[in-house]
């Protein structure tokens with residue numbers, strides 16, 4: 001069963017998501033050639049702390065390993081869960097995915113985006129555009145009466161029609177008091193399958209799209225997921241609230 005949030009939980013989800021979005025927007029402004037991914041992660045850590053939140057990634061446990069950084073920073077062929085490093089200096093022509101997950105007042109906000117570093121190759125620019133559009137194509141399907149598979153199918157169809165491929169191993173997810181709740185939201189699948197979408201679900205929709213093949217593998221650090229063929233990969237994510245009047249994106253920076 002997909003959890004349904006009560007009004008208090010929704011109120012807190014709004015706040016957590018606004019914090020996550022604010023951190024992401026400010027980190028994005030700091031991306032430039034010459035900065036290390038370690039420095040970007042430290043900027044994220046400081047922003048999260050200054051907003052009274054906690055990184056939900058830091059210490060996150062998977063297969064007995066704890067995630068060591070505060071944000072996930074994935075460069076070029078890195079798909080997700082890249083760990084900031086002093087050795088990784090961003091260069092003109094790179095792309096970088098920033099994934100920020102915070103806990104605030106007991107609830108989680110989760111969002112991600114991919115940005116160019118300086119001037120990038122045209123097909124890579126297309127990859128970023130298509131992945132962001134795919135996120136919104138998926139969000140549009142998060143309407144009452146649809147099923148989770150309608151999101152999956154719409155994203156897959158959109159992406160594959162443009163010659164890119166969908167990562168299979170990682171999927172979107174429900175989000176609430178914990179980072180990963182039911183349901184899983186694959187970015188590939190069949191229409192009219194999976195659980196029905198009802199009002200007051202909070203869903204993290206997050207297409208991960210590769211320029212080349214869909215295969216990925218994990219590096220020996222136990223976290224960094226890369227494309228097997230070394231092709232660039234992009235990732236965009238929002239946390240969305242389902243309502244009777246359509247999906248509402250919660251991960252929007254608070255006006256300030």
Ligand code: MF3
Nearest residue numbers: 057060067072081099101110
């Ligand atoms: N947005 C990612 C997810 O939903 C964040 C993972 S945090 C990490 O899985 F701790 F695994 F790095």
Ligand code: CO
Nearest residue numbers: 110204206237
């Ligand atoms: Co997520």
